[in-house]
Amino acid sequence: MADLDIPDHYELLQISPRADDDTVQRVFRHLAKRYHPDNPESGDAARFKRLVESFQVLSDSERRAKYDIQYAQLNAARWKVLDRETVHTDIAADRRLRTALLSILYAACRNDASKPGVGEMDLERLLECPPDHLRFHVWYLKENGWIRRTEDGTLAITASGVDLVIDMGGPARGGVHLLDSGKHERDDVPRSKSA
Numbered sequence: 001m002a003d004l005d006i007p008d009h010y011e012l013l014q015i016s017p018r019a020d021d022d023t024v025q026r027v028f029r030h031l032a033k034r035y036h037p038d039n040p041e042s043g044d045a046a047r048f049k050r051l052v053e054s055f056q057v058l059s060d061s062e063r064r065a066k067y068d069i070q071y072a073q074l075n076a077a078r079w080k081v082l083d084r085e086t087v088h089t090d091i092a093a094d095r096r097l098r099t100a101l102l103s104i105l106y107a108a109c110r111n112d113a114s115k116p117g118v119g120e121m122d123l124e125r126l127l128e129c130p131p132d133h134l135r136f137h138v139w140y141l142k143e144n145g146w147i148r149r150t151e152d153g154t155l156a157i158t159a160s161g162v163d164l165v166i167d168m169g170g171p172a173r174g175g176v177h178l179l180d181s182g183k184h185e186r187d188d189v190p191r192s193k194s195a
Contacts, residue, residue: 006067007050009057010119011120011154013028013031013051013054014031014153015027015058017068031051032048032052032055035048035051075122094137097127098141100127101137102146102157102161102165104171105155105157109157116150117150117153117155118155123155
């Protein structure tokens, strides 16, 4: 496979990979105004440069098609951790989802501690979890101090979160899929610190 260290243009522009050209342009204009270096309140030259690069790729249909192939390969290679089973709404499934989310963030941080963040859209796809449902779990894990939001807006595990994953026996054991429907000895984790 080619270079797998590619930027997440969709996450940088905060759009879905299914976004149409009008959406790409509209969101880019909005973010470009906010992060343009001439903006005295929120200007950020480095972020503006990344936004322009992302826009150039995603607004050109040929470049976007090539990027989408690389993007799909990257995600497939990076996130083979999960089984594609539907997440149920019961409490045990929610616990498994939080464990899977922590495991993904643990793996991302362990693979590259200088870029530990994972975008929410990536998490939605990997966990096959709707945005509203994922927001609940992100809130829960942040409130307990197990994850944090990075400077670039992605999510990353904290030191406390790493400790929790280690206490649970690590992110994955012996080929067991993180979201399988079977019962595991640690189905009750993670719980809040006060529990």
